[in-house]
Amino acid sequence: MHTDGxxxxxxxxxxxxxxxxxxxxxxxxxxxxxxxxxxxxxPGQAGAVMAVEFTANGQRFVALNGGPQFTFxxxxxxxxxxxxxxEIDHYWSRLVENGGEGGPCGWLKDRYGVSWQVVYDRLGEMxxxxxxxxxxxxxxxxMSMGRLDVAALDAAYEGR
Numbered sequence: 314m315h316t317d318g319x320x321x322x323x324x325x326x327x328x329x330x331x332x333x334x335x336x337x338x339x340x341x342x343x344x345x346x347x348x349x350x351x352x353x354x355x356p357g358q359a360g361a362v363m364a365v366e367f368t369a370n371g372q373r374f375v376a377l378n379g380g381p382q383f384t385f386x387x388x389x390x391x392x393x394x395x396x397x398x399x400e401i402d403h404y405w406s407r408l409v410e411n412g413g414e415g416g417p418c419g420w421l422k423d424r425y426g427v428s429w430q431v432v433y434d435r436l437g438e439m440x441x442x443x444x445x446x447x448x449x450x451x452x453x454x455x456m457s458m459g460r461l462d463v464a465a466l467d468a469a470y471e472g473r
Contacts, residue, residue, distance in 0.1 A: 318373070319373075320373045320374065320375055321372070321373070321374050321375075322374070322375045322376075322377055323374060323375070323376050323377065323385075323427065324377050324379045324383050324385075325376055325377065325378055325379070325425065326378070326379070326380055326381045326384075327361075327378055328378075328425060329362055329363075329364065329365050329376035329377060329378040330348065330362045330365050330376070332365075332376050332425050333345050333365040333367040333374070333376045335423075335424075335425075336367065336369040336374070337367055337368075337369060338407075339369070339404070339407045339408065340369045340370040341370065342368070342370055342371045343367070343368055343369045343370060344367065344368050345365060345366075345367045346365075346366035346367055346368065347365075347366045348362060348364070348365050348366075349362075349363045349364045349365075350362055350363055351363045356380075357378065357380075361378065362378055363377070363378055364376065364377045364378070370393075384426055385422075385425065385426040385427050385428065386426075386428070387420070387422075387428045389428065390420065390427075390428035390429055390430050391427070391428070391429050391430070392429075392430045392432055393429060393430065393431050393432065394432050394433075394434050395431060395432065395433060395434060396434050397463060398462070398463040398464065401419075401431050401433065401460065401461055401463065402460070404429075404431045405421060405431045405460045408421055408423045408429050408431070409421050409422075409423065410424075411424050412424035415459045415460060416459065417456070417458070417459060418430075418455050418456060418458060418459075418461075419431050419432050419433075419436075419455070419458070419459075419460070419461045421459075431460070431461065432461065433461050433463055433466055435466075435467075435470075436451070436455065436461070436466065439451040439466065439470045440452050440455070442470070446472075447470055447472070450469040450470065450472065451466055451469045451470050453469070454466055454468075454469035
């Protein structure tokens with residue numbers, strides 16, 4: 314087994330190359346790599362894109378044009394940890410553009426149906442604070458949000 318981690322395979326129905334280009338445009342440290350095409354006699358249309366290797370935010374992926382049999386759901390999501398509101402706004406806006414949809418508590422689905430959590434870096438620390446009242450205030454505030462609001466989360470943590 315290689316020692317350089319895992320590669321995540323994402324199954325698409327004809328949008329693998331488009332999705333790879335989109336993710337590369339959203340995240341830093343990203344690039345599209347090898348593109349393979351269906352050969353004659355394969356299950357796909359000869360010459361059509363079969364798979365696209367790409368890196369997004371340093372993480373390796375393969376986007377596979379596998380067909381309509383499988384679709385994404387919320388059982389799997391990618392977390393994007395952000396240090397401030399500017400980063401949260403950037404990733405949230407980019408990931409929901411052109412057909413994505415926001416959800417509760419920092420969750421969203423992009424236009425391909427992939428689920429993401431755009432998370433404030435300090436959130437884990439805040440909701441597991443040793444002072445139960447702080448954790449409760451932050452959790453209550455977070456539960457009322459779609460896109461996370463850093464100022465409101467910080468205020469809830471501080472009791473303001």
